[in-house]
Amino acid sequence: MTFTRRFFWLVGFGVVPLLVSALAPSFALLAVLWNLLVAALAIIDFLMCPVPDRSLTVQRISDDALSVAAENTVTVRFRNGSRQRLRGILRDEPPADFTLTDHTARERAFVLKPFESSTFTYRVTPLARGNFDFGDVYVRLVGPLGLVVRLGKIALPAQVAVFPNLRAVEDYDLMMRRANLTRQGVRRVRITGGGREFASLRDYTPDDEFRVIDWKATARRGKMIARTFEQERSQDILLLIDLGRLMRQEVAHTQKLDHVVNSALMLAHVVAEADDRVGLLTFADEARAWLPPRRGRAQANDILQALYAARAEVVESDYRAAFRFLSARWRKRSLAVLFTDLADPESSAMLLTEIAQLARMHLVVCVLVRDPLVGERARQIPEQAVQVYEKAVAEEVLAERQSALALLQKRGVLLVDAEPQDLSADLIARYLMVKSRSLI
Secondary structure: OEEOHHHHHHHHHOHHHHHHOOOOOHHHHHHHHHHHHHHHHHHHHHHHOOOHHHHEEEEEEOOOEEEOOOOEEEEEEEEEOOOOOEEEEEEOOOOOOEEEOOHHHHEEEEEEOOOOEEEEEEEEEEOOOEEEEEOOEEEEEEOOOOOEEEEEEEOOOEEEEEEOOHHHHHOOHHHHHHHOOOOOOOOOOOOEEOOOEEEEEEEOOOOOOHHHEOHHHHHHHOOOEEEEEEOOOOOEEEEEEEOOHHHHOEEOOEEHHHHHHHHHHHHHHHHHHOOOEEEEEEEOOOEEEEEEEEOOHHHHHHHHHHHHOOOOOOOOOOHHHHHHHHHHHOOOOOEEEEEOOOOOHHHHHHHHHHHHHHHHHOEEEEEEEOOHHHHHHHHOOOOOHHHHHHHHHHHHHHHHHHHHHHHHHHOOOEEEEEOHHHHHHHHHHHHHHHHHOOOO
């Protein structure tokens, strides 16, 4: 129980007779009687105030699975189950590891008539995948006389699972436009381009290559006829995800691994819609999870489950062991999408050495998460001594990174080097480019 401002104002009025009692002693008795009256009213107010967990019912509503590094909405619905008018404040307790867009939004002042309901919402952003616990709901009810506040809590513990960014997977407008997918019904369509599978015949144009001319159709029709081709669907995409120590680094308050997992999951769904096969290998100092390439949304869901449990470990990544593991289990030429990092010179040197072996068998795309903070430090104009040091370090880091990227390109590796907000879009664009040009 706590006291309101009204209570302290009433107690303050009792000080006046005490001050006057120095001149007229009879006022001292009046001060005592006044304070006794205020105390009695406070006790009555407390007894009249309903018990929070008996008078209020509270329900917390959120998605069964929240998305990491994305805003998720939590709705709190509460109802006055008593016959009294209730006035107070209700506060929800999200997991401590979540960040809130507005810290005051999880708290709501209310005035409820008997049996009246109300709701409010707030947004949370989980910073990591896994299981997290919501706490109880805390309530402060003001007594009918407005003198005391009765404190209480309503037990409402709940465990919530935080998955990779499911919201981004469900809402991929950009990817649908680039992949020629339709939002309503999400049906598969034939994508014409530079593939090898015959699609249809059409009139030859001066811009066409000679190799597309269909000479038999030309002879039959007496004019130049060209063949069009559709992109081959039976292609294999391998998602190779590094779980080593470098993936523990945080970018925009979220581990690099979580940004990578979001992009990999997005790619897996787009690949499934394009009717290609997709597989997964996670590794650190040794292979952790292996899913051979398969078609369909069921495979994308299996990849989701495997990535949900993936954690970056405090070990050095063994690229040689990972690539040997892959070659022993999958020998068909595929698009190997390697999600890793080049922040450390020693690990970068190891990757540059081993990736050449992978590139001999597969077309390799190396996906890297760029830290926007490093770029900002490198571009800043120093005004203090510490900023000079920050700028020098950032420029050195960027120079080493560019050198490593150039070496990767010399080895025939395609690159996706983007900041977290652009990573998925750039990766999907690279996949579609590879598919349209039949590079695999």
